[in-house]
Amino acid sequence: MNSPTAFPANALGLKSLLGTESLKSEQIQILISTALCFKALQQKGQEVPSTLAGKSAVLMFFESSTRTRSSFELAVQKLKGNALVLTKVGSSAEKGETLLDTARNIEAMDPDVLVLRHPSAGSPFVLDKALDLPLINAGDGFHEQPTQALLDLMIVFEKRKKIGGTRVLIVGDIAHSRVARSDIYALKTMGAEVSVCGPPTLLPPKVEKMGVRVFHCLEEAVHGQEVVMMLRIQFERMSSGQTPSLGEYSRFYGMNQKILKLCRPDVLIMHPGPVNRGVELSTEVADSAQSVILDQVANGVLLRMATLHLLLGGEPFSWKEKIQ
Numbered sequence: 001m002n003s004p005t006a007f008p009a010n011a012l013g014l015k016s017l018l019g020t021e022s023l024k025s026e027q028i029q030i031l032i033s034t035a036l037c038f039k040a041l042q043q044k045g046q047e048v049p050s051t052l053a054g055k056s057a058v059l060m061f062f063e064s065s066t067r068t069r070s071s072f073e074l075a076v077q078k079l080k081g082n083a084l085v086l087t088k089v090g091s092s093a094e095k096g097e098t099l100l101d102t103a104r105n106i107e108a109m110d111p112d113v114l115v116l117r118h119p120s121a122g123s124p125f126v127l128d129k130a131l132d133l134p135l136i137n138a139g140d141g142f143h144e145q146p147t148q149a150l151l152d153l154m155i156v157f158e159k160r161k162k163i164g165g166t167r168v169l170i171v172g173d174i175a176h177s178r179v180a181r182s183d184i185y186a187l188k189t190m191g192a193e194v195s196v197c198g199p200p201t202l203l204p205p206k207v208e209k210m211g212v213r214v215f216h217c218l219e220e221a222v223h224g225q226e227v228v229m230m231l232r233i234q235f236e237r238m239s240s241g242q243t244p245s246l247g248e249y250s251r252f253y254g255m256n257q258k259i260l261k262l263c264r265p266d267v268l269i270m271h272p273g274p275v276n277r278g279v280e281l282s283t284e285v286a287d288s289a290q291s292v293i294l295d296q297v298a299n300g301v302l303l304r305m306a307t308l309h310l311l312l313g314g315e316p317f318s319w320k321e322k323i324q
């Protein structure tokens with residue numbers, strides 16, 4: 001759930017971006033459209049807006065990250081703002097300061113936006129209620145990772161020219177994946193046909209209530225899919241006994257060249273990263289012509305630029321084609 005329109009001046013009508021569950025298609029369209037326009041400006045060597053000039057963003061990363069943290073930092077720099085990164089290690093959280101106290105102290109220093117990654121599901125929602133600052137959820141436990149989902153939809157649109165009606169299969173540890181959850185919400189809002197595939201122990205209970213088709217056999221699931229998103233097994237969020245050995249998991253749910261041959265020749269292979277090569281994805285497939293993994297990463301900077309720009313009151317940019 002996103003917060004009510006506390007800052008009605010921005011084009012998204014949102015104070016904060018906490019998840020994709022309650023995003024409307026118009027909000028998704030504005031975010032992707034603006035990110036695509038930023039990409040076009042950069043490709044033409046033209047300036048993107050200096051929306052963050054004289055402004056500062058605090059990036060609180062209390063869980064490890066390579067892509068999300070780096071891309072937010074680069075996004076702030078490209079919009080001419082200053083980014084301050086605060087990690088749990090080396091902060092007073094190690095001395096027992098609560099997340100809420102930490103955030104209130106950061107807010108007292110008067111930054112313009114807060115980006116939070118935290119292992120506790122729901123933590124950005126708690127902070128958003130307590131703070132006046134706009135907040136972007138960069139991943140909360142197994143709950144949501146909204147900017148990852150939006151950059152995923154951006155690449156689907158770029159490569160398929162549409163999102164609605166696109167057949168998307170998400171494979172692996174759906175139960176513990178915030179990316180899967182955010183992707184399913186956003187893809188469904190845009191009218192994609194979403195399926196999931198994994199062992200029953202790694203699917204959330206009643207997952208079909210999310211409006212997805214459920215498979216347990218990967219060979220069967222991949223037929224006719226236009227996009228296949230592979231997920232990492234999130235051992236850090238798992239109780240014991242939820243998955244067989246890695247070798248066994250890989251044999252039944254890993255994407256390799258044998259499974260790739262069962263897919264459409266123009267299938268897009270996606271993965272939010274980090275990839276465990278040889279587990280959910282073979283090296284040959286990760287580096288294949290069908291893989292758009294590094295395109296996802298590149299779009300991450302642009303989509304996060306668009307999110308910061310729009311939340312902080314920047315004008316929306318219109319893409320030449322309707323995002324649908």
Ligand code: CP
Binds near residue numbers: 066274
């Ligand atoms: N996709 C993703 O969230 O990657 P990081 O954990 O490296 O940020």
